[in-house]
Amino acid sequence: MAAGAEHSAVRDAVIDAFARRHRLHPLEALPWLIAVAAYFALPGYLSLGAQILATILFVLSADLVLGYAGIVTLGHAAFFGTGAYVAGILAANGWGEPISGLIAAALIAGLVGFLSGLIILRTTGLALLMQTLVVATTLYEAANKAGRWTGGDDGLQGMQVWPIFGLFRFDMFGRVAYAYCLIVLFLGWLVARRIVHSPFGRALIGARENTARMHAIGAPVARRRLVIYTIAAALAGASGALIAQTTSFVGLTSLSLERSGNALIMLIIGGVGRLYGAFIGVPVFMIAQDRFSSIDPVYWYFWLGLLMIAVVVFARGGLLGLIERLRP
Amino acid sequence: MGGNSLHGVTDAIVSIGFHGLAFAMVLYLISVGLSVTMGLMGFVNLAHGVFAMLGGYVMIRLMNRYGVPFLPALAAAAIAAALASIPLERLLYRRFYGGEELDQVLLTMGLIFMSVAGATFVCGPLTQQMEPPRWLSGQVDLGFRHFPAYRSFLILCGAGLVTALWLGLERTRFGAQIRAAVDNLRMAQSVGINTSRLFMLTFALGSGLAGLGGGLGADLLAISPSYALQYLVYFIIVVAVGGLGSIRGPFFAALLIGIGDTGFKYLLPEFGAFFIYALTMALLLWRPQGLFGRA
Numbered sequence: 004m005a006a007g008a009e010h011s012a013v014r015d016a017v018i019d020a021f022a023r024r025h026r027l028h029p030l031e032a033l034p035w036l037i038a039v040a041a042y043f044a045l046p047g048y049l050s051l052g053a054q055i056l057a058t059i060l061f062v063l064s065a066d067l068v069l070g071y072a073g074i075v076t077l078g079h080a081a082f083f084g085t086g087a088y089v090a091g092i093l094a095a096n097g098w099g100e101p102i103s104g105l106i107a108a109a110l111i112a113g114l115v116g117f118l119s120g121l122i123i124l125r126t127t128g129l130a131l132l133m134q135t136l137v138v139a140t141t142l143y144e145a146a147n148k149a150g151r152w153t154g155g156d157d158g159l160q161g162m163q164v165w166p167i168f169g170l171f172r173f174d175m176f177g178r179v180a181y182a183y184c185l186i187v188l189f190l191g192w193l194v195a196r197r198i199v200h201s202p203f204g205r206a207l208i209g210a211r212e213n214t215a216r217m218h219a220i221g222a223p224v225a226r227r228r229l230v231i232y233t234i235a236a237a238l239a240g241a242s243g244a245l246i247a248q249t250t251s252f253v254g255l256t257s258l259s260l261e262r263s264g265n266a267l268i269m270l271i272i273g274g275v276g277r278l279y280g281a282f283i284g285v286p287v288f289m290i291a292q293d294r295f296s297s298i299d300p301v302y303w304y305f306w307l308g309l310l311m312i313a314v315v316v317f318a319r320g321g322l323l324g325l326i327e328r329l330r331p
Numbered sequence: 332m333g334g335n336s337l338h339g340v341t342d343a344i345v346s347i348g349f350h351g352l353a354f355a356m357v358l359y360l361i362s363v364g365l366s367v368t369m370g371l372m373g374f375v376n377l378a379h380g381v382f383a384m385l386g387g388y389v390m391i392r393l394m395n396r397y398g399v400p401f402l403p404a405l406a407a408a409a410i411a412a413a414l415a416s417i418p419l420e421r422l423l424y425r426r427f428y429g430g431e432e433l434d435q436v437l438l439t440m441g442l443i444f445m446s447v448a449g450a451t452f453v454c455g456p457l458t459q460q461m462e463p464p465r466w467l468s469g470q471v472d473l474g475f476r477h478f479p480a481y482r483s484f485l486i487l488c489g490a491g492l493v494t495a496l497w498l499g500l501e502r503t504r505f506g507a508q509i510r511a512a513v514d515n516l517r518m519a520q521s522v523g524i525n526t527s528r529l530f531m532l533t534f535a536l537g538s539g540l541a542g543l544g545g546g547l548g549a550d551l552l553a554i555s556p557s558y559a560l561q562y563l564v565y566f567i568i569v570v571a572v573g574g575l576g577s578i579r580g581p582f583f584a585a586l587l588i589g590i591g592d593t594g595f596k597y598l599l600p601e602f603g604a605f606f607i608y609a610l611t612m613a614l615l616l617w618r619p620q621g622l623f624g625r626a
């Protein structure tokens with residue numbers, strides 16, 4: 004009898020733990036409170052703030068691919084850049100309505116993610132790493148050659164972005180841009196959070212931890228990886244559209260290996276596979292970049308490289324990992 | 332007229348073959364070490380191009396600033412790259428052998444960034460001009476055609492090194508140890524091969540070859556601070572297509588990529604690079620383990 008009671012107590016605890024994991028933790032409100040507070044407290048930095056918020060969405064989407072599905076990608080900028088160019092080309096050719104531009108960018112980036120994922124996700128390991136790099140490099144070359152549409156090396160200029168809902172014009176202080184990015188990021192975060200706590204998300208983690216075993220229990224691993232790859236691509240596209248619309252400029256660097264690499268760096272600084280890594284890594288990275296790279300871009304790269312090596316060698320799990328380790 | 336256009340076609344083919352071969356030699360010299368690092372140590376070394384860049388800088392610097400003759404400067408390039416790789420291997424790389432790809436990718440991206448900053452700091456942001464020595468400038472006459480002397484030397488030099496490398500791998504004790512470790516690492520360890528030392532020496536050899544390739548190929552792959560990032564795709568493609576851990580595979584992959592890239596860029600300059608990427612994707616879909624890799 005005692006053994007049975009103990010057993011059911013353990014079972015209840017496990018069920019309780021599973022149930023509690025989905026519930027919103029009070030700490031999860033913190034990033035949003037800080038973001039809203041920053042709007043009022045730092046009116047001079049709202050343009051940078053909007054960039055940070057949009058980039059958080061990009062890195063969050065990278066976390067879905069890398070942290071949850073375990074796909075090491077060197078080409079996530081492919082989707083960011085696609086979204087940026089879609090929104091940019093629409094706005095430069097007479098359709099400056101931001102919301103529909105954002106949705107179009109997300110859809111087309113998702114489509115690119117789906118089609119490229121269909122091809123490349125059959126492979127694993129180095130071949131997959133390679134393929135992600137090749138997809139992004141191919142798009143980069145395409146954007147470079149299609150100068151008539153993309154402006155090539157000079158970047159896409161002449162974007163006319165209309166006011167949101169015809170009411171809120173993008174102002175030079177970045178107030179509207181900040182609010183716009185914050186709302187889109189919040190929606191993106193809701194999607195991402197819902198996904199990672201769903202059975203689908205748990206199955207992804209299962210496939211990441213032990214692919215053979217997930218195959219063995221009959222889980223459709225390939226289909227799930229493709230689905231998350233597509234969703235992440237759409238979110239990355241939305242992030243690209245945000246940056247394009249709020250800065251009225253799209254450059255070739257939006258498709259570059261450097262941007263894909265930077266996403267990985269920001270994610271690893273914050274912490275991979277934790278959903279909130281992006282919320283910590285991106286502000287730390289971008290504020291540091293804003294401070295130091297204006298002084299000397301060369302030194303910035305040196306210290307950035309050193310920081311990456313230090314994180315990999317000493318601080319696996321990034322800042323969030325360090326916090327977890329410090330907590331009793 | 333017919334004879335003329337036929338002559339033109341032959342001329343184009345010979346020209347593509349020649350320059351493609353020279354490019355292939357450079358690609359192979361740089362990438363072979365990467366293939367071994369990935370196959371033998373299980374390490375995705377994105378920073379491999381850094382050693383090639385180092386070789387290029389050392390060679391050009393010695394020649395232009397200190398007036399060192401070409402051949403000694405080239406040797407110095409290889410030695411410098413090999414020596415620089417040893418402390419990195421002992422201190423950093425070794426901890427991550429066979430580990431998670433993400434760690435390796437981030438670690439080596441960090442090294443690339445530091446190399447960009449370091450190269451800019453020491454030599455400035457501009458591309459380094461490589462002047463071939465006088466005895467290699469101009470053309471050589473091969474009877475039916477003239478060829479640029481430096482590229483001809485490049486091809487001969489590459490062919491000689493490839494032969495030496497393959498013979499060394501087949502005939503020497505060290506080569507046998509590498510082959511054993513690639514075939515079955517644990518078995519190699521249990522028959523008493525010091526694999527840690529083997530890894531270090533192989534890594535240094537691969538980096539030295541990359542330094543040599545970077546120096547020799549400085550007029551094909553221009554030496555600038557962003558070298559390691561700019562040409563990374565080429566090196567990775569050669570290794571991925573050739574097959575990990577293979578010594579011969581990357582050679583055929585380099586031939587394919589070198590000649591293909593040169594040819595397509597010559598025939599269709601607008602779409603040059605696309606063919607290589609499309610070809611790479613097709614090949615990797617057909618054989619994800621590479622042409623000569625084992626499944």
